[in-house]
Amino acid sequence: MKADFSKVRAVLYDLDGTLVDSAPDLAVAVNRVLADRGQPAREEAEIRRWVGNGARRLIMRALTGEHHGDPGDEHTDPALEQFFQYYGERVAERSRLYPGVSEGLAGVAELGLAQAVVTNKPRRFAEPLLEALGVRDYMATVVGGDCAPVKKPDPAPLRLALERLGVEPSQALMVGDSAVDVGAARNTGMKVVCVPYGYNAGNAIEDAFPDLMLHSLAELPGMLRSRAA
Numbered sequence: 001m002k003a004d005f006s007k008v009r010a011v012l013y014d015l016d017g018t019l020v021d022s023a024p025d026l027a028v029a030v031n032r033v034l035a036d037r038g039q040p041a042r043e044e045a046e047i048r049r050w051v052g053n054g055a056r057r058l059i060m061r062a063l064t065g066e067h068h069g070d071p072g073d074e075h076t077d078p079a080l081e082q083f084f085q086y087y088g089e090r091v092a093e094r095s096r097l098y099p100g101v102s103e104g105l106a107g108v109a110e111l112g113l114a115q116a117v118v119t120n121k122p123r124r125f126a127e128p129l130l131e132a133l134g135v136r137d138y139m140a141t142v143v144g145g146d147c148a149p150v151k152k153p154d155p156a157p158l159r160l161a162l163e164r165l166g167v168e169p170s171q172a173l174m175v176g177d178s179a180v181d182v183g184a185a186r187n188t189g190m191k192v193v194c195v196p197y198g199y200n201a202g203n204a205i206e207d208a209f210p211d212l213m214l215h216s217l218a219e220l221p222g223m224l225r226s227r228a229a
Contacts, residue, residue, distance in 0.1 A: 003191055003211040005227045010167045011108055011220070012158060012190075014176035015119035015126055016051065017198025019101050019217070020133060023048045024094035029087035030062045033079050039063070051199035052178045054120045054151060059083055067201070084122070091125050092132035098197060100218030105138045107221025116161045120145035120152055120180070140165055153183030158190065175220065179208040193220070 016022045027044040050061040059080045063071040115138050119126050123144025130136035141164045148156040162172055174185035177198020185192035194210040
């Protein structure tokens with residue numbers, strides 16, 4: 001059965017892995033942290049597989065070289081602080097919008113729908129990244145990982161965005177790239193659409209069972225028009 005998007009008045013987007021390929025800048029910051037500790041640099045391809053569960057988990061994986069590694073808070077905490085410092089210095093130096101994102105955002109805007117970003121990335125990084133890539137003006141609000149008491153997949157960040165937009169969960173669509181996004185949408189009572197090119201910790205996003213898969217965000221406006229019935 002096709003998902004019904006006829007009630008959609010707002011679209012909420014994840015940021016990293018959905019709108020923006022931020023892995024190149026994340027990798028530089030991670031490797032600077034490792035270099036400070038005398039550890040060897042990691043390949044960007046490996047770091048990409050570690051992205052998708054927040055900065056703290058990324059640093060834990062980098063320090064141990066293991067997906068489920070935990071070096072302990074005494075090592076993770078200072079490394080995370082350094083990572084934030086380094087990443088903040090070059091948040092948009094090599095990061096780029098994925099193909100089709102500009103067209104998709106413009107098309108959704110033409111439909112008259114509200115748009116927002118809900119990301120686990122701290123807002124102090126999300127805002128300048130969106131500005132640098134020229135898409136901040138599409139967003140009515142940006143909810144960062146430090147804007148709600150807890151992060152996705154808890155529903156709190158999505159609920160905060162919906163409150164700011166003045167829409168109900170049944171009137172909103174989540175667009176993401178990871179099981180975290182799917183879980184957040186389900187926990188909020190929203191439908192969710194996913195793209196296959198992001199950072200789902202190396203796992204196939206289809207296995208998280210979103211309502212629909214899109215190859216590109218450029219397909220989103222047409223999908224919303226065709227399924228608004």
